[in-house]
Each structure stands twice: as structure tokens, then as C-alpha cells.
Amino acid sequence: MLSLKVTNETSRLRAVVLGTAISNGPVPLIEEAYDPKSIEHIKAGTYPLEADMVKEMEAVAEIFKKYNVKVFRPKLIEDYNQIFARDIAFVVGNKFIKANILPDREQELEALQDVINLIHPDHIITPPEEVHIEGGDVMLFNDHIFIGTYKGDDYSSHITARTNLEGVKFIKELFPDKIVKEFDLAKSNIEPRDNALHLDCCFQPVGRDKAIIYKDGFRDESDYLYLVDLFGASNLFHISRDEMYNMNSNIFSIDENVVISEVKFLRLNTWLRSKGVIVEEVPYAEISKQEGLLRCSTMPLIRD
Numbered sequence: 001m002l003s004l005k006v007t008n009e010t011s012r013l014r015a016v017v018l019g020t021a022i023s024n025g026p027v028p029l030i031e032e033a034y035d036p037k038s039i040e041h042i043k044a045g046t047y048p049l050e051a052d053m054v055k056e057m058e059a060v061a062e063i064f065k066k067y068n069v070k071v072f073r074p075k076l077i078e079d080y081n082q083i084f085a086r087d088i089a090f091v092v093g094n095k096f097i098k099a100n101i102l103p104d105r106e107q108e109l110e111a112l113q114d115v116i117n118l119i120h121p122d123h124i125i126t127p128p129e130e131v132h133i134e135g136g137d138v139m140l141f142n143d144h145i146f147i148g149t150y151k152g153d154d155y156s157s158h159i160t161a162r163t164n165l166e167g168v169k170f171i172k173e174l175f176p177d178k179i180v181k182e183f184d185l186a187k188s189n190i191e192p193r194d195n196a197l198h199l200d201c202c203f204q205p206v207g208r209d210k211a212i213i214y215k216d217g218f219r220d221e222s223d224y225l226y227l228v229d230l231f232g233a234s235n236l237f238h239i240s241r242d243e244m245y246n247m248n249s250n251i252f253s254i255d256e257n258v259v260i261s262e263v264k265f266l267r268l269n270t271w272l273r274s275k276g277v278i279v280e281e282v283p284y285a286e287i288s289k290q291e292g293l294l295r296c297s298t299m300p301l302i303r304d
């Protein structure tokens with residue numbers, strides 16, 4: 001049995017699911033893609049090659065090995081995208097909450113059955129159908145749960161809006177002792193530079209009291225100011241529109257002072273090191289073409 005425990009984004013990692021790029025399938029048609037950055041690369045003929053993405057993910061697996069983190073991988077589904085393990089389920093405290101994910105991605109959860117079998121059935125939660133929620137939108141910060149959502153009336157026309165207000169309400173009811181704060185995120189089906197696909201595409205805590213943030217990812221300035229107030233302006237690393245597009249907020253913490261980051265995130269990695277953080281660099285630029293990065297492709301099961 002697995003004793004699940006996750007209460008924040010940065011405590012020492014012990015067990016994690018890492019997605020896989022093996023048998024990722026052929027280049028999707030534009031109408032099959034479900035995020036604008038993939039569409040951009042399909043149109044440009046620069047959609048990432050499976051072999052390159054497999055190499056990038058193996059570099060992450062190596063780092064987990066170095067830090068003695070137990071790694072689970074999904075069972076392979078032939079010709080199916082299983083890179084972004086983060087979104088299909090998520091752990092809050094000792095609960096494993098199955099996501100109600102985009103229908104295009106539904107089969108990804110079945111591939112985790114071997115992991116799910118190791119979890120006490122009382123700790124597995126299946127939300128009702130009206131709840132839309134994906135793990136990339138759920139972020140833990142000790143007594144807080146942050147949730148990315150989209151409050152526009154045109155929610156249903158945005159394939160990039162993945163967590164609805166029913167999802168926020170569901171988490172509030174499930175964890176009455178937590179401070180649940182939702183954030184209304186900028187969405188665009190066509191321009192990846194104006195699209196915060198999930199909360200982790202524009203914000204993420206790092207260390208004990210710091211965070212990476214992209215101001216314009218928030219539709220409502222008061223949501224952004226809530227985080228400025230909570231973390232303190234001097235503890236926030238602000239990223240630009242291009243840095244957001246390159247997914248600088250989507251690094252992944254192994255410990256309060258150890259992160260995995262992309263090798264080309266020079267400005268961010270320099271800031272992290274200046275704060276005493278050990279930065280394990282990996283190439284992840286090919287994966288990033290699908291509008292996800294390191295946090296998106298990992299799902300923590302146990303942290304200290």
C-alpha cells in the first residue's frame with residue numbers, strides 16, 4: 001500500500017508518477033489538438049518528435065534516481081499522448097482525486113490502474129460528472145489550496161478552460177479546513193502567449209516562501225494581488241509573456257532547495273541559485289511545444 005501525502009509543492013519528494021512520451025502517436029491533426037501551442041507547432045511543421053521527447057523525459061527520470069525518488073510510469077497505451085501525468089489525478093493530503101479531464105484525455109487515467117491498486121480504496125475520490133478539474137490547476141500551499149479556473153460565460157467554448165466553478169466548490173466541500181482560493185485565468189484557444197492553460201502555466205511556489213508568477217495570466221488583478229500579499233512582493237519572481245510561453249513557471253521541486261528546471265531558463269535559474277536553490281537542469285524544450293513542462297509531466301504521490 002502507498003501512504004499518500006502531499007501538502008505543498010516543495011517538501012522533499014519520495015514518490016512520483018512521471019508520464020511517458022513512448023508511443024505518443026503520430027503528429028495530431030489541427031482539429032485533434034487541444035491547446036494552441038501544439039496547434040502552432042503542427043502548422044509550422046515543428047511538432048516535437050517522439051524520440052526527442054523520450055530523451056528529455058529520461059533525463060528527468062535520471063534525476064529522480066539520483067535523489068532516490070520512487071518513480072511510477074503509466075502503462076503504455078499505443079499511439080496515445082501520456083506525457084502530462086499531472087492533470088489526470090492529483091493528491092491532496094492522503095486523498096487521490098481522479099480528475100474529470102478533457103474527454104480527449106480520458107484514457108490516460110486507465111493507464112494508472114497499477115498505481116491506483118496500491119492506494120486504500122477509502123482514499124480514492126471520484127468527483128461527480130458536472131465537476132471539471134485537472135491537476136495542473138490544483139496547487140497546494142500548506143493550509144491553502146490554490147485552484148485555477150475560468151469564470152467567463154463562454155467557458156464551454158474554451159477547450160483551454162479545464163476547471164470549472166463546480167470543481168472549486170467540490171474541493172472546498174471536500175477540504176473544509178483548508179483555505180481554498182480560486183484564480184480566474186486568462187484563456188485563449190488560438191494564442192498560446194495569452195493562454196494560461198492551467199494555474200501552473202502562470203504561477204508556482206518554490207522553496208518555503210517564494211513563487212514564480214506571470215501577472216497577465218490572471219484576468220482579475222485582485223487575484224494577482226492576493227498572491228502578492230500572501231508571498232510578499234520581494235519573494236515573487238515575475239516572468240515576461242515570452243517566459244510564460246516558454247513555461248518558466250512550470251519547473252518542478254524535489255525539495256525546498258532542489259528544483260528540476262529547463263536548461264535554457266537562464267534568468268530564472270540564476271535567480272533560483274541566488275536564493276540558494278540547487279538547480280538540476282534538463283533539456284525540455286521539445287515537450288514544451290505541447291504547452292506543458294516539468295510540473296505538468298509529474299504527479300507527486302508522497303512528499304515529507
Ligand SMILES: NC(=[NH2+])NCCC[C@H](N)C(=O)O
Pocket residue numbers: 034035038084086087135136137197198200201290291292293295296
Ligand atoms: N498541467 C499542465 N499545465 N498540463 C499541460 C497539458 C498540456 C496538454 N497539451 C493539454 O492541453 O492538456
